[in-house]
Amino acid sequence: MLKRRIIPCLDVKEGRVVKGVSFVDHRDAGDPVVLAAFYNESGADELVFYDITASSDDRNIMVDVVERTAAEVFIPLTVGGGIRTVADMYRMLRAGADKVSINTAAVLNPQLITDGAQRYGSQCIVLSIDARRVSPAGEPPKWEVFTHTGANARSTGIDAVEWAIRGAALGAGELVINSMDADGTYGGYDIELLHAISSRVTIPVIASGGAGTLEHLYEGFMSGGADAVLAASIFHFGDYTIAAAKTYLRSRNVPMR
Amino acid sequence: MSLAVIDYGAGNLPNVVRALQNIGAPLTVTSDPAVVAAAQAIVLPGVGATRDTMESLAKSGLAPAIQSAIRSDVPFLGICVGMQVLLDDSLEFGLHPCLGMVTGTVRRFPDSPTYKVPQIGWNEVYVTEPFSQHSLYDGIPSGTDFYFVHSYFCDVIDTTLIAGTTEYVTAFPSVIIRGNLVAAQFHPEKSGSMGLRFLRNFVRNIAHIECEPKHV
Numbered sequence: 001m002l003k004r005r006i007i008p009c010l011d012v013k014e015g016r017v018v019k020g021v022s023f024v025d026h027r028d029a030g031d032p033v034v035l036a037a038f039y040n041e042s043g044a045d046e047l048v049f050y051d052i053t054a055s056s057d058d059r060n061i062m063v064d065v066v067e068r069t070a071a072e073v074f075i076p077l078t079v080g081g082g083i084r085t086v087a088d089m090y091r092m093l094r095a096g097a098d099k100v101s102i103n104t105a106a107v108l109n110p111q112l113i114t115d116g117a118q119r120y121g122s123q124c125i126v127l128s129i130d131a132r133r134v135s136p137a138g139e140p141p142k143w144e145v146f147t148h149t150g151a152n153a154r155s156t157g158i159d160a161v162e163w164a165i166r167g168a169a170l171g172a173g174e175l176v177i178n179s180m181d182a183d184g185t186y187g188g189y190d191i192e193l194l195h196a197i198s199s200r201v202t203i204p205v206i207a208s209g210g211a212g213t214l215e216h217l218y219e220g221f222m223s224g225g226a227d228a229v230l231a232a233s234i235f236h237f238g239d240y241t242i243a244a245a246k247t248y249l250r251s252r253n254v255p256m257r
Numbered sequence: 258m259s260l261a262v263i264d265y266g267a268g269n270l271p272n273v274v275r276a277l278q279n280i281g282a283p284l285t286v287t288s289d290p291a292v293v294a295a296a297q298a299i300v301l302p303g304v305g306a307t308r309d310t311m312e313s314l315a316k317s318g319l320a321p322a323i324q325s326a327i328r329s330d331v332p333f334l335g336i337c338v339g340m341q342v343l344l345d346d347s348l349e350f351g352l353h354p355c356l357g358m359v360t361g362t363v364r365r366f367p368d369s370p371t372y373k374v375p376q377i378g379w380n381e382v383y384v385t386e387p388f389s390q391h392s393l394y395d396g397i398p399s400g401t402d403f404y405f406v407h408s409y410f411c412d413v414i415d416t417t418l419i420a421g422t423t424e425y426v427t428a429f430p431s432v433i434i435r436g437n438l439v440a441a442q443f444h445p446e447k448s449g450s451m452g453l454r455f456l457r458n459f460v461r462n463i464a465h466i467e468c469e470p471k472h473v
Contacts, residue, residue, distance in 0.1 A: 002425055003379045003402060040449065045379060071275050076404060076447050096272055098447060120268050121305040123375060123406045174377065204377050227373065257379040257402045 003257045004221050004249070005045035005228035006242055007078075007206065008235050010035055013052045015061040032065050036073045039235075043242045044075065045257055048101065048230060051081030059088075063095045070096020078126055086115050093120060101126040101176060104147040107156055107163075110170055117171030126206075127172035131160035131193060132180040141192050146180060153180065164197045175201065176230060178208035186212025186233070194224030206230050214240060214248040221254050259283040260466060261296035263323070265313040268304040269446065273336065276446035280453055281468035282460045290322035298463045299326055302446075303338025307347035307363055307409070310338050311355055320356060327358045332437040332463045334456075340433070340440035341411055349409050359433065359440075361413040366426045375408040376425045382443065388420035388434060393458045401451050403431070403443035410442060437462075 011018050016030045036047050049069075051062045059082055066079055079092045080101030089100045106113050106127055116125045130149055135142035143160035146153040164175050177197055179190035189207045198205040204227035207220035211231045220226045234240055246256040262277065264270055264286050277284050277300070284300075285292065293299060301323065303310055314320040327333055327343075335343055342355045347363035355363065366374045384391075384399035410429035413419055421432030423442070431442045439459055445452035460468060 001380065002376060002405075005378050070272060071279070074272075074276055074279070074447060074453055075449050093268060094271060096275065098269075098272065123304065123377065124268060173375065202373050203375075204373055227378070 001255050003045070003255045004226075005206075006043075006217070006245060006256075007046045007048055007228055007230050008039045008044050008242070009048040009050055009208075009230050009232045010236075011050050011052050011232070012062065012065060012081075014058050015065050018052065033068045033072060036069045036077070039242065040073045040075050043246055043257070045228070046076040046078065047073070048078045048080065050101075051079065053082065059091075063091055066092060066095040066097050080126070080128060084112075086112070086119055089116050089120065089124070093124065099124050099126050099173070101128045103128040103130065103149060106167065107145060107147050107158065110166070113167060113170040113172050117173070122171050122173035122203075125172050126174045126176060127164075127167040128176040128178065128208075129160055129164060129167070130178050130180050131190075133190070133193070141196065143193055143196075160193070161196050161200060165200055168201045168203045172203065174204045174206060176206045176208050178230075179210055182210025183208075184233075185210055188212065188216040189220045189224055189226075189229075191219055191224045194220060194226055198225030198227075204228060212239075214245050217245060218249060218252055218254060221249070222252075259285050259296075260298045260300060260460065260463070261293050262286045262300045262302065263293060263319060264288045265310070265317055265319060267302045267310070267338070269302045269336070269444065273300060273302040273446045276453060276456055277460070280457045280460065282456070283466065288317055288319070290318040293319060293322040293326065296326065296331065298332035298460075298466060299323065299334070301333070301335045301339035301342075303336055303340070303342065304406070305338055306349050307338055307341050307355060308350045308353050310342050311347075311353065314342065314356075324356055324358060327356075327438055330437045332459075333439065334459050335440035336446070337407060337442060337444055340442055341409060343433075343438075343440055344411055344413070347409065358438070359411070359413060359418065359435070360415050361411055363409050364412045365409050369426050372426045374426075375406060377406050379403065379448075380405050380423050380425060380443075382421040382423055382431045384421055385419055387417070388432075391420065391434065392462055393420070393432075393434065393439060393455065395458050396454050397451055397458070403441075403445065403448040403452060403455075405431075405443045407442060411440075
């Protein structure tokens with residue numbers, strides 16, 4: 001049986017992991033390669049590096065990080081952040097990434113999804129969507145796509161469910177659905193959002209934003225219909241180990257590796 | 258003497274090479290049919306579509322070199338699309354011929370309301386009885402999870418070649434073995450420690466090729 005996946009996500013800035021990973025007892029817990037190896041050994045099914053380096057001049061540092069990771073860690077690695085062109089995709093894939101994740105660049109230029117998929121295959125192209133609920137309470141839920149992840153996020157007027165469906169049709173191989181409302185709350189994923197999308201597309205959906213407990217992971221899979229969950233703080237801060245998460249989910253009949 | 262890893266532009270080539278380097282396998286990356294023809298063992302990586310892969314192999318003259326090596330029972334490992342192109346033909350983007358080294362057709366997973374296509378993720382490989390003692394599986398129990406990414410699978414006619422099966426929509430062959438010919442639908446280069454073990458077992462079976470001890 002195909003397993004549901006747990007995917008730790010590491011934010012990397014100028015070659016260093018930011019938002020400290022507090023539980024790793026190692027002299028260099030800020031080294032993404034060390035953390036990638038650690039998560040691999042603790043049972044992570046895949047890894048995501050999200051490059052938050054501001055300057056494109058520093059992007060070469062990420063290429064080096066990806067190369068060093070790919071030489072040591074043999075599970076799927078996705079790289080996101082700052083990927084705007086097919087040439088950017090090529091650099092990361094050549095360096096050892098198995099997939100690239102695109103977000104703002106895909107909204108600004110949807111053809112990028114198709115170009116990347118035709119060149120490298122849909123399995124390489126992960127469309128990441130930042131969505132915020134815009135419907136007033138009591139009305140049917142509606143979510144809008146935002147670009148430029150972070151404090152300066154910009155509204156687009158695009159419906160998130162429609163964008164997810166279109167992204168799949170354009171050639172994306174997987175979707176990361178990040179709820180901006182839930183992100184950082186530890187209150188659980190936006191299950192309605194996940195369900196609205198996972199019930200409308202035939203490609204895998206990865207839940208992101210809001211996980212604070214193992215029950216939240218379970219809800220993401222079983223109620224949200226997610227094929228995988230992306231999680232950062234819940235693991236980085238040592239609240240739970242991946243092994244503990246898997247034991248819990250297995251006990252609730254979620255297929256785990 | 259070394260292992261020839263065929264470079265025809267496959268997306269996973271660099272990571273297949275990294276995994277083989279990690280286990281200390283001496284290798285040459287090549288797109289030269291003459292080097293392939295003279296190789297002691299061959300690895301054919303693959304990601305993407307069988308049609309594009311066949312076009313690349315035909316254009317570069319690699320197809321006949323691969324066919325003749327397999328006919329001579331040179332140790333060969335096909336990975337993912339590198340497995341699929343071994344069959345007679347494929348239905349991906351319309352019926353087209355493949356290398357014809359294994360009887361059968363590459364088919365898309367049947368439509369199903371409960372299964373997404375492509376299959377992406379970790380799934381179990383069950384070792385078939387005739388191959389339960391095969392050295393390719395040394396240290397790899399039946400039911401071990403490997404990482405898959407594919408929409409099409411090999412519908413192999415001669416079931417005696419099927420050395421591993423996996424369930425997704427239907428039970429499909431995930432490993433085939435015939436003499437020195439080995440092919441896997443999953444990506445050993447992305448399947449963690451068990452994937453590396455699978456590669457090491459393949460390399461270890463090749464006479465005269467030894468991994469560097471520090472890695473073994």
